[in-house]
Amino acid sequence: MKGRTLGSLAAAVALTIATVAAPAQKLQLAITVDDLPAHGELPPGVTRQQVAQSFLDTFHREHLPPIYGFVNGVRTVDAPPTLQVLQAWLKARQPLGNHTWAHTDLNDQTAEQFLADVDRNQTLLNQIDPKGQHQQWLRYPFLHEGDTIEKRRAVRAGLAARGFRIAEVSMDFEDYLWNDPYARCSAKNDPEALKYLHDSYLETADHYITVYRGLSQQAFHRDIPYVLLMHIGAFDAKMLPELLELYRKRGFTFVTMPHALNDKAYRLDPDHGDKDGGSFTELLLESRDETVAPDTKPYDKLAKLCR
């Protein structure tokens, strides 16, 4: 505990010195939310609509710029009431983007099949949000952009021909990992486990700020405007206010995704086939055969918690 405090103090002193030496531009972060209208398990008594409304209320209260929500249309057929989530998002003047109809994994599909799934989803988006048609964004499910270079290029060409831009990710702590254990631990009413979820969520988010800033330095020798990947889960909704506070403490100001992705860094194309996928910065570094930081998230503990 003491070590952490001293570490934070040293970081604060270092930051102060850096600020005096050269007034740095504020760090920029665009929040994005995947898997609308439904992601992960829910705690007892919580609805999809409540989860979405909690996100929207926080956006409003915290004066955030418009936040993209990425949609899988298939959920509105599996569970028709979830269409209300998309309607609430639009009513709150938040934009929607395309995440494929069925959360399709490009590793398992041909380029043609994948693009057909994008088209099917866009038909729904155009119906519910006719004004959104002039700005089409795709977020790849699982951040899988093509396991072979040929497939990657074929999908990119198809997306460009349709007028899509790619909603790249450059900040990610796999926030979704906490949603299912939260539902289980809430059902068991286990305060100790819930405290662990709270603390480890924020600690992991904090650590991955450092990791992704490091990757950006490695790739571009500067902080690019970052795009954070989140998911529309119950724990994400609950933690969002504290998460925003963390990013503010770490020097971030919030911007829109299109603003962040207008940075010239994102004009680069990693042009790299990879079945594991990953963030924009990781794929770019891997395409240059550079190593990226090891993954230290508590996968096992989260998977076993409250079973």
Ligand SMILES: [Zn+2]
């Ligand atoms: Zn997704």
